[in-house]
Amino acid sequence: MxxxxxxxxxxxxxxxxxxxxxxxxxxxxxxxxxxxxxxxxxxxxxxxxxxxxxxxxxxxxxxxxxxxxxxxxxxxxxxxxxxxxxxxxxxxxxxxxxxxxxxxxxxxxxxxxxxxxxxxxxxxxxxxxxxxxxxxxxxxxxxxxxxxSYWDGASMILKNISEGNLDSLKGKKIVLLHLDAPYGKEPIPLLQAYAEKYGFTLLPIPVGVKEMQNQSAQWLQIRRERPDFVLMWGWGAMNVGAVTEAAKTKFPMDKFVGIWWSGHDGDMKSVGEAGKGYRSISWSLxxxxxxxxxxxxxxxxxxxxxxxxxxxxxxxxxxxxxxxxxxxxxxxxxxxxxxxxxxxxxxxxxxxxxxxxxxxxxxxxxxxxxxxxxxxxxxxxxxxxxGGWMLQWDGAKFVKVSDHITADAEMIDPLVQTEAKKYAEANAPWPINEECKM
The missing domain is CATH 3.40.50.2300 (Response regulator)
Known part of the structure; x- marks a missing residue:
């Protein structure tokens, strides 16, 4: 190019x-x-x-x-x-x-x-x-x-796959297929908090950079676990590898949902029709x-x-x-x-x-x-x-398939405050904007 x-x-x-x-x-x-x-x-x-x-x-x-x-x-x-x-x-x-x-x-x-x-x-x-x-x-x-934020994205995905009723996730199993890097680990704290509150099982499965194009081991584990949904925090060749393996293992594409960086036309075009039904949350249209x-x-x-x-x-x-x-x-x-x-x-x-x-x-x-x-x-x-929208791959392009979705501030805000405080304490002295009263 x-x-x-x-x-x-x-x-x-x-x-x-x-x-x-x-x-x-x-x-x-x-x-x-x-x-x-x-x-x-x-x-x-x-x-x-x-x-x-x-x-x-x-x-x-x-x-x-x-x-x-x-x-x-x-x-x-x-x-x-x-x-x-x-x-x-x-x-x-x-x-x-x-x-x-x-x-x-x-x-x-x-x-x-x-x-x-x-x-x-x-x-x-x-x-x-x-x-x-x-x-x-x-x-x-x-x-x-x-x-x-990524936590906004995770919240919006859960809201969408539960059709707005998070209690319906009780007893279900959700896999997080993620790049084994800081990016891929970002949603884990919030997803764990959701799992504890709403009674579903969260199973993180990491993908190393060298494994991105060959995820047979990860998808063998997914086949064994038989999750209700697979969420993906993928990037680059990992996205193509994951969707390709999902198609091979006949995992239902409409149960496979990625964060906004896992919704790239260029990735999906190499998969084509085999990826039809795959969804990605997106803050842009x-x-x-x-x-x-x-x-x-x-x-x-x-x-x-x-x-x-x-x-x-x-x-x-x-x-x-x-x-x-x-x-x-x-x-x-x-x-x-x-x-x-x-x-x-x-x-x-x-x-x-x-x-x-x-x-x-x-x-x-x-x-x-x-x-x-x-x-x-x-x-x-x-x-x-x-907030954002859910996009779905129709075999040739991504199309909007949801109304506007917003994140659950009641779940996210306390975690943000806790983790921000931890970061500031770990990096003390860390200046805080005490004048901000909003």
């Missing part, structure tokens, strides 16, 4: 022209740098690439269509991690001095840089991933995981006819400012990448207005991300109505808890 990735390819031509003409330093300063800790290589490249492309192309479109954000150019760049935690930590150190935000793109990398956030004062943006208790903005002042997507097509793809893979434009992950860059941009806009400045700093962006107001009117104004549920953030709520 061809991509145009370097900064030089992403900066509008006016910058090169201005430099050639000896433009004033003030013009060159009217830009903000947004660096992604990307993974276009390694075992998860197939999923990382469309997400990065979507993020890049939204910012490119704004530069081409609007000249940036209120007269400030968006300089999108990437530091390649290969989804490797050590490389991610190196990328963080390399980029923290220039980027106004850190996007770790791995729960492992997020956990690695999280202790540094209070010192370096650079916001961490981890949309729909990372450490679930980061939603507690009083404790994690510099970390954001909108529009929903693909809407190729939306005005924002049509503007990306016009100003970026048709104009040959960047290239993406065949069919990728309609994929859930590409369009989710677009939404993720929107979070950063709307944070920049909020900070510009609040601080009455054009070029916002990392600290000012932190305020902007903490004061997102993405109601229906705002989403419509930016051309994203129908792509995500309205939500807002606050000093004590860094996730937004927007």
């Amino acid at each position: 061809k991509t145009l990735m370097r900064k030089s390819a992403l900066l509008p031509a006016v910058f090169a022209l201005a430099a050639a003409l000896g433009a004033s330093p003030a013009l060159a300063e009217d830009a903000v740098n947004v660096t992604n800790l990307s993974y276009r290589t390694g075992p998860f490249a197939a999923t990382g690439t469309p997400l990065m492309n979507g993020q890049r192309d939204y910012m490119l479109m704004l530069n081409e269509r609007d000249g940036g954000v209120n007269g400030v150019k968006l300089v999108y760049d990437e530091c390649e991690t290969g989804y490797n935690t050590e490389k991610g930590a190196e990328c963080y150190e390399k980029t923290k001095g220039s980027s106004i935000v850190t996007q770790p793109w791995s729960t492992g990398i997020t956990l690695q840089v999280l202790p540094k956030s209070n010192v370096d004062k650079i916001p961490i943006l981890a949309p729909g991933y990372g450490f679930s208790p980061m939603s507690d903005g009083k404790v994690f002042q510099w970390a954001f995981n909108p529009p929903a 693909p809407h190729s006819e939306s005005s924002v997507m049509q503007d990306i097509k016009k100003y970026v793809l048709d104009a040959k400012k960047a290239e993406i893979g065949e069919g990728e434009f309609d994929w859930v992950f590409y369009q989710r990448g677009v939404l993720i860059s929107m979070f950063t941009v709307e944070g920049i806009k909020a900070a510009q207005a609040h601080f009455n400045t054009k070029v916002v700093s990392a600290e000012q962006l932190r305020w902007g991300l903490e004061n997102l107001k993405l109601d229906e009117a705002a989403l419509k104004a930016i051309g994203m109505d129908g792509m995500i549920a309205p939500f807002s953030t606050a000093c004590n709520n860094h996730a937004g808890h927007a």
Whole structure:
């Protein structure tokens, strides 16, 4: 897959022209740098690439269509991690001095840089991933995981498979097939709490990175256990391997449900009809006819400012990448207005991300109505808890098969507070935002 990735390819031509003409330093300063800790290589490249492309192309479109954000150019760049935690930590150190935000793109990398956030004062943006208790903005002042956390996702899945009656899960057996990494282990504490309260059996089954494409041992165990449902926290080749094995063992696809990172068109296309019926919870909906997507097509793809893979434009992950860059941009806009400045700093962006107001009117104004549920953030709520929808693979694409689903705050909030407090105590001295009374 061809991509145009370097900064030089992403900066509008006016910058090169201005430099050639000896433009004033003030013009060159009217830009903000947004660096992604990307993974276009390694075992998860197939999923990382469309997400990065979507993020890049939204910012490119704004530069081409609007000249940036209120007269400030968006300089999108990437530091390649290969989804490797050590490389991610190196990328963080390399980029923290220039980027106004850190996007770790791995729960492992997020956990690695999280202790540094209070010192370096650079916001961490981890949309729909990372450490679930980061939603507690009083404790994690510099970390954001909108529009929903992994614990939100687990709660929504249970609500959906129980048809809204969690008591109906009593006596049932639920397998959690998960990547044997921090990401895959994220839902376990909440699922265990649900199991204890509602009387079902939770059986976590890990999948190592080297086992992703050959999960015969895991699915042999699943056959023996005969669970009522299999939930999947998979990534990359693990998703394909799991759905392929489920089809081989004739496990009912409508009883097989993944988190939003296990709902990638590219993965499922390699499975095709065999995966029909598989479901994935999602906080985003693909809407190729939306005005924002049509503007990306016009100003970026048709104009040959960047290239993406065949069919990728309609994929859930590409369009989710677009939404993720929107979070950063709307944070920049909020900070510009609040601080009455054009070029916002990392600290000012932190305020902007903490004061997102993405109601229906705002989403419509930016051309994203129908792509995500309205939500807002606050000093004590860094996730937004927007909720989502269940998508189902019809053999060729994902389609929406549920009404809007929200997470169970009564189950999640106490666990968030407990785990956030534990983290702060383990990393003492850890600053708490005592001024946050919301």
